[in-house]
Amino acid sequence: MTWIAPTIERKELPTVAGERDMLQGWLDFHRDTLLAKCTGLTADQLVRAGSAPSNLTLLGLVRHMTYAERVWFRKRFLSERIDDHYITEDQPDADFEALDPAAAEAQFAAFRTEIEACDKAVADSELDETFLSSRGRPLSLRWIYVHMIEEYARHNGHADLLREQIDGVTGS
DSSP states (O other): OOOBBEEEEEEEEOOSSSSSHHHHHHHHHHHHHHHHHHTTBBBHHHTTTSSTTOOOOHHHHHHHHHHHHIIIIIIIIIIOOOOSSOSSOOOOTTTTTSSSSHHHHHHHHHHHHHHHHHHHHTTTTTOOEEEEOTSEEEEEEHHHHHHHHHHHHHHHHHHHHHHHHHHHHOOO
16 A cells, blocks of 8 residues: 555644744644645655755655754754754765655654654743854754744745645645
8 A cells, every 4th residue: 555645734823822832833834834745645756856956855855854853952952862863974964865755654753753752842941041052152942943933934835846846736
């Protein structure tokens, strides 16, 4: 049986909320949007690159954001000593490379699991809490939320184009 990316029901965006709820709402919206761009596609379609020489694929974007979630929320903000998803010193672009359609279902599950772990990890942290970036600059949890929202927004634009090239579907 061929695995098909499942339908995603996006959470309702808050229109009036406190800062934390607003940031979380927009982050959740963009997380769901990435998965919505994949809805109904086969694993083979998810690993189809848009145009040469780019290696950008929908599955690669899901893997990349799994990596980004873990790095920003858990490794950098909380200093957890955990391995990266997909990326290694020898393969810094591994999230976009060596994609295996047979692993797509597990990698979608890893994305959802990482999101849950990140949300839980920072649930009791204040937006003003800081850490030192790799460049020695103080950054706040608020900065991470804003950065992740813009990271998803940018990559969701890529996902729009990739999806349209695969089967002509636009929107959402």
